[in-house]
Amino acid sequence: MDHEERRSAKRYRFRFPLKVTWSGTRESLTQTVEVSSRGVYFFLSESLQAGTPIEFVLTLYPEFTESKPVRLKCHGRVLRMVPVAEDQIGIAASIDQYEFDRS
Helix, strand or coil: CCCCCCCCCCCECCCCEEEEEECCCEEEEEEEEEECCCEEEEEECCCCCCCCEEEEEEEECHHHHCCCCEEEEEEEEEEEEEEEECCEEEEEEECCEEEECCC
C-alpha cells in the first residue's frame, strides 16, 4: 500500500533545546526530534490534547546561525500526540507565530 505524504513543509531531524509552556504555568524542558518551517515534533512525559495552545522557545545552535545561539519564541498548538513509551509522548505542534527572543 502506497503512503501519500501530506506534509507541505520539508522536515529536518535536528535536535535543538526546547522549552515548552502550556496552560499558563506548566513547563517542560525537552528537545526537538524534527523541525520544519511550520511545526516541530518533540517528546514530553505527559500528554496534551490536540488543539492545546502552547508556547515554546527553540534554541538554534551557532553552527546553524553562523554566530551565537539564536532563540525563537514560538506560539502554536498541539496537532496530535502519539504514545511512544510508558512515560514518553510524541507531540506534533504547529508554529503559528514566532519572534526572535532577545532576552
